[in-house]
Amino acid sequence: xxxxxxDPGPFNVPEGATVAFNCTYxxxxxxSFFWYRQDCRKEPKLLMSVYSSGNEDGRFTAQLNRASQYxxxxxxxxxxxxxxxxxxxxxxxxxxxxxxxxxxxxxxILTVHP
Amino acid sequence: xxxVTQSPTHLIKTRGQQVTLRCSPISxxxxxxxxxQVLGQGPQFIFQYYEKEERGRGNFPDRFSARxxxxxxxxxxxxxxxxxxxxxxxCASSLAGQGRNGYTFGxxxxxxxx
Numbered sequence: 001x002x003x004x005x006x007d008p009g010p011f012n013v014p015e016g017a018t019v020a021f022n023c024t025y026x027x028x029x030x031x032s033f034f035w036y037r038q039d040c041r042k043e044p045k046l047l048m049s050v051y052s053s054g055n056e057d058g059r060f061t062a063q064l065n066r067a068s069q070y071x072x073x074x075x076x077x078x079x080x081x082x083x084x085x086x087x088x089x090x091x092x093x094x095x096x097x098x099x100x101x102x103x104x105x106x107x108x109i110l111t112v113h114p
Numbered sequence: 115x116x117x118v119t120q121s122p123t124h125l126i127k128t129r130g131q132q133v134t135l136r137c138s139p140i141s142x143x144x145x146x147x148x149x150x151q152v153l154g155q156g157p158q159f160i161f162q163y164y165e166k167e168e169r170g171r172g173n174f175p176d177r178f179s180a181r182x183x184x185x186x187x188x189x190x191x192x193x194x195x196x197x198x199x200x201x202x203x204x205c206a207s208s209l210a211g212q213g214r215n216g217y218t219f220g221x222x223x224x225x226x227x228x
Contacts, residue, residue: 043219104156
C-alpha cells in the first residue's frame with residue numbers, strides 16, 4: 001500500500017463547478033498535512049495546511065479525519081486558473097530517517113474549462 | 115526577498131557521468147530537503163539536512179549524496195548516472211527541521227541523462 005494515495009483523476013470540470021479531491025495516508029502517526037498545487041513543469045507550491053478542525057481559505061476548504069486517515073480538498077466556484085495538479089502531502093512521523101520528510105501522493109490533475 | 119534558488123535550471127548528462135546540483139534556501143531557513151520528481155509522479159524524498167547535519171534519507175542508492183554548508187546552502191551529487199535518473203530535482207527549504215508550516219520549493223533542476 002502506498003503511503004499516500006489520491007484519487008486517480010483527472011478531473012475535467014466547467015468554470016463555476018465545485019470539485020473535491022480525496023487522499024488517504026497509511027501512517028497513523030503522521031503529524032502534518034498539506035495540499036500543494038503544481039502547475040505544468042513548475043515547482044509545487046503550498047496551497048494550504050490541513051488541520052483536524054478543518055480550515056478554509058477563500059474558495060478552498062480542507063478537512064482532516066485522523067480516525068479514517070483521510071484528507072480532502074474542496075474547491076468551490078472553480079476558475080480557469082485553478083487548472084493544475086493537486087498534491088496531497090503528509091509528514092509521516094517525528095523522527096528516524098523520516099525526519100522532516102514530505103510524502104507526496106501521485107497528484108490529481110484538474111482541468112477547468114470555459 | 116529571494117526564494118529558494120537552484121542551479122542549473124537544466125542539465126544534460128551522459129550515462130556514467132557525475133552531476134552536482136546546487137540549492138540556496140530562503141534567508142534564515144536552516145533546513146534543506148531534496149526531492150526527485152519523475153514525470154507523472156509526485157516528488158520522492160531523497161535527503162533532508164538541518165543545521166548542516168543529515169536528518170533524513172529516502173530510499174535512494176548510495177550514488178546519491180548531499181551536504182549542507184555553513185551558510186545553509188546545499189549540494190546534491192549523483193554519481194554513475196543512469197537513464198532512470200532523468201527527472202526534475204527539487205530543493206525545498208523550511209525554517210525548522212520538521213517543517214510543520216510547510217516547505218518552499220525552488221523551481222528545480224531538470225536533469226536529462228542520455
